[in-house]
Structures are given as C-alpha cells and as structure tokens.
Amino acid sequence: MHTGEKQDRKITPSVSIIVPVYSCTEYITEALDSILAQTFSDFEIIVVNDGSPDSDELEKALMPYQSRIRYIRQDNRGAAAARNTALRIATAPVVAFLDADDVWLPNFLAEQINFIEKTGADLVYSDALLIGDSPLAGRTYMETAPSHGEVTAKSLLGLDCNVMTSGVVARRALVMQVGMFNEAIKRAHDFDLWVRLAKHGAHLAYQRKVLLKHRLLESGLSGNLLSQYQRALHVLETIPQRVDLTLQEQNVLAKSLKKVAAGFHLEQGKIYLLEKNFVGAVEAFSASNRSRRSWKVHTVLVGLRLAPQLLWCLYSRRVSSSSS
Numbered sequence: 504m505h506t507g508e509k510q511d512r513k514i515t516p517s518v519s520i521i522v523p524v525y526s527c528t529e530y531i532t533e534a535l536d537s538i539l540a541q542t543f544s545d546f547e548i549i550v551v552n553d554g555s556p557d558s559d560e561l562e563k564a565l566m567p568y569q570s571r572i573r574y575i576r577q578d579n580r581g582a583a584a585a586r587n588t589a590l591r592i593a594t595a596p597v598v599a600f601l602d603a604d605d606v607w608l609p610n611f612l613a614e615q616i617n618f619i620e621k622t623g624a625d626l627v628y629s630d631a632l633l634i635g636d637s638p639l640a641g642r643t644y645m646e647t648a649p650s651h652g653e654v655t656a657k658s659l660l661g662l663d664c665n666v667m668t669s670g671v672v673a674r675r676a677l678v679m680q681v682g683m684f685n686e687a688i689k690r691a692h693d694f695d696l697w698v699r700l701a702k703h704g705a706h707l708a709y710q711r712k713v714l715l716k717h718r719l720l721e722s723g724l725s726g727n728l729l730s731q732y733q734r735a736l737h738v739l740e741t742i743p744q745r746v747d748l749t750l751q752e753q754n755v756l757a758k759s760l761k762k763v764a765a766g767f768h769l770e771q772g773k774i775y776l777l778e779k780n781f782v783g784a785v786e787a788f789s790a791s792n793r794s795r796r797s798w799k800v801h802t803v804l805v806g807l808r809l810a811p812q813l814l815w816c817l818y819s820r821r822v823s824s825s826s827s
Contacts, residue, residue: 516546516547517595517597518543518547518616519547519593520547521586522548522549522550523589523602524552524603525555528557528564532568533606535550535565541607541610541612542610546612547595549575550574551575551577551585552575553582558576575588575592581689582684583685584686590683596675596676597616599615599673600669600671611629611714611715612672614629614714618710622706623706624706625705626672626677626705627673628707629670629709630667630713631669631670632644632717633647643713645665648665648731650664650666654708656701656752659697660698660752660755661759666707677705681705683696685745688741691735694742695745699745739760764790764795768787768794769788771783775787776815776818792804
C-alpha cells in the first residue's frame with residue numbers, strides 16, 4: 504500500500520466520499536463494503552490514515568480495495584485535518600462524509616443526491632440507526648438528538664437541529680468557502696462547520712429517513728450521555744470566539760448552555776450515586792438544579808441528604824432492571 508496519493512482520473516465523479524481513519528481497522532472493511540454496495544455508483548473514495556497506530560494492519564485490510572480508493576497517509580493531526588486533507592484533493596462537486604466505524608445503507612447516496620437535486624439544498628443529513636455497545640443501540644439518532652424545523656444557525660445553537668457527520672452530503676465549494684473544518688478544534692469541529700455554513704447563507708436540510716448505521720463504542724448509557732454533553736458544552740462555550748453571533752443567537756446559545764450543563768451534571772450525579780460517592784452526587788445534582796430547576800432533581804437531593812443508602816439501593820435496582 505503506497506503512502507502518498509496518486510490516481511489518474513479522466514472523468515470527474517459526482518461525489519467524493521471522505522473516510523478518515525484512526526484506530527478503526529476492525530471496522531474499515533464494513534464501511535468500505537457499504538460504500539461499494541451503493542445503488543448510486545458515480546463516486547470516488549478518499550481514505551485518509553490519520554497517523555493510526557495500527558497502520559500496518561490497516562493497510563493490509565485496505566489491500567483488496569486499493570484499485571477503488573485514493574489512499575493518503577499522514578501524521579496524526581486529528582479528524583478535522585484528515586477530512587480537510589481529503590477535501591483539498593477531492594475532484595467532485597459534492598462531498599459525503601463517512602466515519603470508518605459507521606455503515607451506509609445501500610440507498611444512502613441515491614436518496615441524498617436525489618434530495619439535493621430536488622430541493623436545491625447545499626447540505627443534507629439523514630437519520631441513522633444506532634448500533635454498538637450501548638443501551639441506546641436499536642434507537643435512531645433523531646430519537647436521541649432530534650431535528651425540528653428549519654436548519655439555521657439559531658436552530659443549531661438551540662440544539663433544535665442536530666447533524667450527524669456520517670449522514671452528511673454537501674456541496675464542496677461552500678465547505679471550501681467557509682474554510683473547511685477548524686483543525687484547532689479537537690472535539691465538535693463538525694458542529695462548528697455547520698454553524699459557519701448556516702451563517703454563510705448555505706441551505707441546510709435533513710431527511711428523517713434512516714439511511715445509515717452509527718456505531719456507539721462507549722459502554723453504558725451514562726458514559727455515552729456524559730461524553731455527548733461534554734462535547735456539546737465545549738463547542739457551545741467556545742463558538743462565540745469563532746463566529747459572530749446576533750443578539751438573538753447569543754440568547755439562544757445561553758439557554759442551550761444552561762440546558763446542556765444541567766444534563767451534564769445530572770448524568771455525573773447518577774454516576775456518583777452508583778459509586779456511593781454521596782458528597783459528589785449532592786454537588787453534581789445541585790449544580791444541575793442551579794442550571795435548570797427540576798422537582799425530580801430536588802427530590803433526589805432531599806433523598807441524598809435524608810437517606811442516601813436507601814436512595815442508592817432504589818436507584819441501583821432500577822439501573823439493574825433496565826439493563827437486564
């Protein structure tokens with residue numbers, strides 16, 4: 504497997520598919536097979552190895568696909584940099600993003616390209632079935648992170664619309680115009696790009712059709728939710744440093760920060776409670792209640808102060824029964 508990129512293409516494809524890879528060798532063949540099984544076949548595949556520690560194994564896994572992919576190997580610089588590397592060499596007017604541990608359904612590209620052509624959208628994303636090691640497996644992404652109404656900077660900041668990157672198909676020119684992914688952001692650089700595109704005037708839209716499978720790799724519902732909340736908090740707290748927001752957008756952002764902070768501390772409190780760290784649980788639930796008042800959280804705080812052992816017993820039984 505060569506480590507540079509070279510491929511003579513005489514015909515420009517309609518879609519450039521971008522697949523960043525880092526420590527996903529066990530899933531990469533499933534992802535690539537899902538691309539090659541698409542009913543829409545006018546595409547190129549760009550695989551970027553972002554300094555993966557298992558590069559030797561990865562390149563062995565990619566050998567059967569070498570005639571179908573454009574392969575780049577670079578030092579580890581993060582997913583944003585890997586996607587940008589592919590964006591710079593992409594030849595198609597439309598780009599699609601697929602994480603190496605996710606899987607498209609065979610009609611993904613056909614449905615998304617048809618939507619763009621019919622509506623004139625600049626970016627479209629779809630719903631996904633959640634799979635993997637998580638209690639959320641079997642639900643859809645939009646059940647856990649819904650999209651309602653028009654996709655605007657305001658609805659993105661208000662968390663009314665939530666975009667899954669592996670479900671995105673977009674016009675490359677606009678992505679390039681707004682500066683691609685911000686490589687200085689290690690988490691939620693995708694959310695940052697969607698907001699900048701919306702502020703730029705791009706037409707963002709979504710389909711409620713389940714067109715892919717999104718793999719959750721973290722164990723435990725609280726672990727997944729805690730990670731999601733941390734990611735959301737980071738990007739929401741820092742986005743005003745990168746994007747000029749209107750007063751209305753700033754107000755929406757402030758409400759979202761309170762909502763996400765409340766959720767973060769709530770999940771943190773649940774973890775502390777299961778660990779019998781009652782002091783930490785009180786602090787976390789109190790912080791959640793300060794961000795967003797809730798009679799349920801207030802009741803939990805009363806229980807923690809009056810009968811923490813009993814509360815732990817009741818909650819641990821509830822967790823055990825819901826996971827069985």
